């Protein structure tokens with residue numbers, strides 16, 4: 555198994571309806587995950603990049619959250635319509651999608 559050029563973590567945490575903290579699952583991360591999987595399959599990206607579903611990665615209120623390493627870029631409020639831009643511009647183009655990045659203070 556080759557080391558991936560980038561590793562994409564998609565938060566799929568679910569806290570259930572009514573939980574005060576909310577979760578990416580409640581905010582629609584399922585559609586985002588499906589779209590990443592679709593794009594990876596369509597473009598045969600699985601050899602270069604790795605997708606991983608993860609539990610909470612921090613900024614629940616701005617989910618669905620997607621974190622890309624090695625850059626450590628956190629995307630927030632990602633929708634399925636944003637996925638192609640992340641693939642084209644960040645994964646393949648090496649330029650993070652600024653309009654989708656969370657505010658710097660979220661990293662504390």
Ligand code: FES
Pocket residue numbers: 565566567568576577578579609610611612613614615617619
């Ligand atoms: S639930 Fe997704 S970042 Fe916390």
